[in-house]
Amino acid sequence: MGWLRVTADSMIATILRQAPADRRASIAAWRQLTDILAQRGNQLDTTDIRRAFHALAVLRRDVPEKVRRDCAVAVARHGRFAPLVAFYANDVPAVSATMLRRARLAEADWLAMLPTTAATARSILAGRSDLPVSVRRALDSLGAGSVALPQPAIAAADASAADIVDEAPASQISELVRRIDKYQSSRSKPAPARPRTSFLFETGPDGVIRWVDGITRGAAIGLSIAESALGGEPGTDGAAVGAFRQRAEIVNARMILEGSAADAGEWRFSALPWFDPATGQFCGYRGTARRPQHNELPYGRPESSDSGDSIRQLIHELRSPLNAISGFAQIISGQMFGPVSGAYRKMADSIIADAGAVQDIIDDLEVAARSTGVVETKASDEVADLATVMAQIEGDLAPLLADQRIDLSISRVGGPFLAHADDANSRRMVGRLLTALVDICEAGTTLVGQLVAEAGPDDMLQLRIVRPAAIRFASAADLLDPGFSPEGEAPGAAILSLGFSLRLVDSLARGAGGRLDIGHNALTLYLPSANPRADTELGAQHGE
Incomplete structure (x- = not known):
């Protein structure tokens, strides 16, 4: 076990020597320290444990709550290091609840941890039915008065409108993802017990x-x-x-x-x-x-009767505040009501750009809502030139690639690259797939792929993208999980997860008669070919 301790110690020392230069680096350091403590905390010496927890405490203010929740989900079930569970348990209620509803500790660890936890944590543990009897007794002995949540913190008065754009839509978008998943899974589940x-x-x-x-x-x-x-x-x-x-x-x-x-x-x-x-x-x-009456359920109807409609209604309601925020920012940027300082105009321009990005994401969600439950269908009557689509997307991604110092190398094999697919959906499929994978590439690397038009038994065009290092060994189930956060994921990928993006691509592809395959080495998007078949051309020549 000595070499394990040395390796973990050196990794912690390496992380702590590199002061995070930006938000992305802080997120990466947070994830790395959390993973090390979860897996090897019991093998570390006291000094390194203290240094690691001190670093986490300092980093917490720079790490978004969603990232902290995702980390809690990732380590709660396989981590057995009680101090890490206690650290997360004393975070904000959403993060604390995520950890404590899933954590699995030994009986002695639970008993040792309880006195150090806040009332918030104890209230969450009180709702679990799988804890040892002795732990339940310890919770009861603390008294009902200790099972309480703290009063909410008052937001800083100078919180910028950019935070509103960044956080509020993200939480609502997460709700949409859960609702789509719930609808897909509920069709095969038996009716729940009468509430x-x-x-x-x-x-x-x-x-x-x-x-x-x-x-x-x-x-x-x-x-x-x-x-x-x-x-x-x-x-x-x-x-x-x-x-x-x-x-x-x-x-x-x-x-x-x-x-x-x-x-x-x-x-x-x-x-x-x-x-x-x-x-x-x-x-x-x-x-x-x-319990609510039927006419009080969201959007005036039972969710099970037409979940797709209620999701689309929620998307419509999400657009309203987003448009309002963007509209006010445009008023400030354009100085429509009088002169505005340069700093405020710069902030307004940033809000407008962020709102536009969130609007694109909402459009993706609306497409996902329309395509929920889609089974493979026949090929579209429309024809899209994937070579042209790829050239447009490569141009659109150029600023992102330059910002993240990533090269994109998609070679062409064969041709032409005509597919039975709607042109707009083709751009959405290819663009969302490449953007999601660029977001998890390490700086200084190359995202490699091929656009292939070769005659085959299924007559499909293929866009093959080699797996980036961050997901080299991830299972297909992980890659399609909306809670999956690969190491090194870019901040821009935090709103719509990699899993959601891949499922959206697969859903759109199946609607066009294709599919997205997750292979061991590459992700391959298949779309029905609209290229003239060789046997058709040969027949035409004989006819002449």
Whole structure:
């Protein structure tokens, strides 16, 4: 085991010697340190462990919450290093919950870790049913009062509009990905157990639910109505948060719970604030929750009846705030209401560019929603010239390639390269595939591929792209998982994951009668050839 310790020690020392120069480098360092501690933490000496955790604490402010959540997912089930679990457990609630709902530790490690965890972490663990009996007893001994979430942090007043563009659409886009996956998987699943229909609850002055009646305590205890949850995560909506801040009545707000089939899912709740009769001090909320009626489900219909329509409606609603943000930025950039300083105009230009990029992503999501559940179909009557499409995309990618110092080398074999496919969808398929792979290439490397038009039994054109080093050994299941984050993934790839992009490409290809194959050495996009067949040409010559 000595060589393992030496290797891990030297890797940590190498990482710590290189101060991250930018956000991407900080993300890479965070992932590397997390992976080393998860896999080899028990073999490291105390000094290196302390140095690694100190570095993680410093890096945390520069690493997006989504990246931290993705890392928690990646290491929670195979990592056995209790200090790393405790470190993630004391992150923001979304990251803490991601780690603690999945972590697998020895009984002794759980018992040693509990006293060091915050009330947020204990509230999450209280909802698990697979912990050892002794750990459950330890949680109970801490008392119901300790099972609480902290009050939400107040955002800095000078947070820029760029942060809004970067974070808010990303969380909503993640919800769309989950909804698409849920729709695809639900068609083959049996109907869930009949859920409970109502419950009572009471919160403390901090908005944390401390008492429930009618459902399992772990499903709701520790949940806060004072902060809105990320899309699809357990918690309440913004309407409840706004009412809480005003100490106003909450009427038919939305709540999402996790837990057993009887407790989990969507609820509607109403609540009234209550005050100490003697002092008038605010004491919290008391309320009731019920299952939503059919006409209260998102977008006016049950999700199972037409999930595609509800996804498209959500996309429509996502565009509205994005267009508003972009519109205000254009007003600032164009100085339509008067002179604006150069710094603000530069920020506005950046927001406009970011909004345009997010708009492109939303367009991809809309295409995915339309193609959800598509089975292989016949080839399109339209014809696209893939050689022309490739030349356009190579030109479009030139700034990205220069920025990330990556070369793109796609050779042509045979020809012509005419495919039975819609021209716009061809650009979308090829562009999304290449962009997703460029985003995970290391700086200074070359992305290599071939566009092939050779006669074959299936008469398909092929675009073969050699796997970049970051996914050289990744399984097909990993590459199609929207939570998969390859080492070195570019910040621009964080909004739509590699897995989602590959599934979008495959879905569009199957709609055109083709497919995306994930091979051991390369990813190959197949599209039906529209080239004249050799036997057809020969027949024509004999006819003459």
